Amino acid sequence: MKNTPDDKDLAAQLLVYFKDETHSLYMALSQDGYSFTALNAGEPVMDGRNLAEQKGIRDVHISRGPDGAFYLAMTDLHIYARREGLRDTEWERDNKDYGWGNNRGLVFMKSADLISWSRTNVRVDQAFPSLENIGCAWAPQVIYDAEQKKLMLHFTMRFGGGLNRLYYSYVDDAFTKLETEPKLLFEYPKEVSYIDSDIIQVGDKFHLFYVPHDGPPGIKHAVSDSLTSGYVYDPADCDPEPLACEAPNVWKRIGEAKWVLMYDTYSVEPHNFGFCETTDFITFTPIGRFNEGVMKAVNFTSPKHGSVIPLTQTEASQLADHWKLERF
Numbered sequence: 311m312k313n314t315p316d317d318k319d320l321a322a323q324l325l326v327y328f329k330d331e332t333h334s335l336y337m338a339l340s341q342d343g344y345s346f347t348a349l350n351a352g353e354p355v356m357d358g359r360n361l362a363e364q365k366g367i368r369d370v371h372i373s374r375g376p377d378g379a380f381y382l383a384m385t386d387l388h389i390y391a392r393r394e395g396l397r398d399t400e401w402e403r404d405n406k407d408y409g410w411g412n413n414r415g416l417v418f419m420k421s422a423d424l425i426s427w428s429r430t431n432v433r434v435d436q437a438f439p440s441l442e443n444i445g446c447a448w449a450p451q452v453i454y455d456a457e458q459k460k461l462m463l464h465f466t467m468r469f470g471g472g473l474n475r476l477y478y479s480y481v482d483d484a485f486t487k488l489e490t491e492p493k494l495l496f497e498y499p500k501e502v503s504y505i506d507s508d509i510i511q512v513g514d515k516f517h518l519f520y521v522p523h524d525g526p527p528g529i530k531h532a533v534s535d536s537l538t539s540g541y542v543y544d545p546a547d548c549d550p551e552p553l554a555c556e557a558p559n560v561w562k563r564i565g566e567a568k569w570v571l572m573y574d575t576y577s578v579e580p581h582n583f584g585f586c587e588t589t590d591f592i593t594f595t596p597i598g599r600f601n602e603g604v605m606k607a608v609n610f611t612s613p614k615h616g617s618v619i620p621l622t623q624t625e626a627s628q629l630a631d632h633w634k635l636e637r638f
Contacts, residue, residue, distance in 0.1 A: 314378055315622050320564045322626035322638075324424070326370045326382070327616030330581070333366025333388050334358040337424075338610065339626055339638060343563050343570070346600075348610040349633035356427075362386040363415050363431055365396045369449040369506075369557070369615045375461060376454050379422055380619075381485055383450035383463065386415030386431065408445040409471040416450050416465070420485045424621075424629050430486040434467070437488045445470050449506045449557070449615070455480070455537050462537065463488065464495055466505040474503035476520060478538055496532060496541045500524050508617075509537065510560045510569070516541075517591055519548070519558035519571065527554045529573055531591065550596035551584050553577040557615040563587075564620055572618065575599060580612040 325338040325346050334354035338346040349355055358366040366388025373381050389411065391397045401412050414435040421427040434447040448466040455462045464478040477492035496518060498504045504522040511517075518532045518541050529549040532541035549555055549571065557574035568589050575584045578599075585605050586594040600607040607613070621629070630638035 314374055314376060317565075319622050320620040321623035322621045323561070323564070323618050324372065324621050324626070324629070325613075325616055325618050326372045327583075327613040328358070328368055328370050328384075329354075329612055330389070330614060331612070332358065333362075333368065333390070335361070335367060335370055335382075335384070336610070336613070337629070337633075338607070339621075339630055339635065341626075341638065344604055345606040345608060346610075347608040347635060347638070349629070349635055352610045355633065358388070361417050361419075361429065362388070363433075364388040364391055364402070364413060365394075366391065367417055371449075371451040371559075371617045372619050373452045373454075373617075374619055375452075379420055380424055381452045381461065382417075382419040382421075382427070383452050383465075384417040384419075385413065385448050385450065386417050387411055387413040387448070405471075407471055409468065411448070412445050414444060414447060416447055418481070418485045424625065425632050428485075432487060434488070434492075438491045440491060441467075443470055444468065445472065446474065448474075451508060451617075452481070452485075453509050453511075453537070457537070460489075461485065464507045464509065465492075466507070467492060468503070473501065474505045474523075476504065476507045493538070495538065496520070498522055498524075499543050506557050506615075508558045508560055510562075511537070512569070512591070515591075517560065519560060521556045521558070527556055529555065529558045529571065533591070548586075548588075548594045549573055549584070550586050550594060551575055555584060559617040561618040562620070570597075570618075572616070574613075574615050576614065581614050582611075583607075583613055583616065 335356040338348040367384040369385040445468040450465040476495040528547040534540040554577040
């Protein structure tokens with residue numbers, strides 16, 4: 311079994327994201343964690359029409375498992391499918407009963423080298439009888455549960471046209487199915503929808519970032535000693551964004567005790583990512599959006615709902631060579 315690399319061997323950052331225009335998967339590399347260059351000259355590295363039942367993907371998340379493999383999880387949803395001639399109706403089901411988007415599927419992909427990928431289309435509503443009437447399955451993310459020695463999926467789900475909430479389920483080692491019936495991950499103290507979970511472990515604490523809909527959407531933060539329970543509600547917004555944002559993702563700067571909170575500022579045109587930094591998960595210092603501060607998107611615009619992981623120099627160079635990215 312391949313092990314995960316040591317911190318001293320990490321040398322680059324990989325950003326994955328999608329775009330509304332194509333509902334496809336994109337990748338970008340960075341050697342310093344500040345300036346990112348998209349692979350494939352800014353075109354998709356995978357076409358959403360070939361990945362998803364709805365012929366489009368959203369909400370891209372990548373992680374590395376304890377086996378050293380890479381895991382991609384994405385929402386199977388195309389919000390412009392009728393416009394693109396992919397279906398006759400706006401959504402798969404009547405939004406009066408099931409709400410906006412009302413998808414039921416996720417896309418799971420696994421790779422040893424970030425180039426060759428296995429793929430499974432997972433119908434969440436078919437996994438367990440209790441999920442037959444779900445209204446959505448959005449924004450899946452994978453994290454390793456060291457206590458259970460299992461990969462854990464956490465995602466946004468609702469029943470019928472009800473409120474969106476955060477759930478978790480364990481998946482099989484091959485990354486092809488849900489093995490346990492989803493349970494509530496965190497209960498927001500108000501009767502509103504809350505979406506887009508991201509979890510990072512720092513020391514013995516688990517930090518949950520998410521987006522409640524009890525006002526202008528922004529990022530909130532909860533902390534627990536346990537991965538799957540006990541998250542303590544904090545009413546403060548931790549993002550500095552003056553406009554609506556969602557899709558938090560937190561990643562560590564290589565070689566520093568500093569973490570970046572990245573989020574999707576979907577309320578600006580073109581869409582953009584915003585960033586802030588923290589060393590203590592209490593104070594979050596804004597560093598601007600892409601190309602409006604120290605963070606640079608070299609050859610791409612309008613990224614949506616992405617995530618970042620560190621790579622070794624060998625991994626980054628192999629990926630860059632495959633996509634013919636020069637001078638990396």
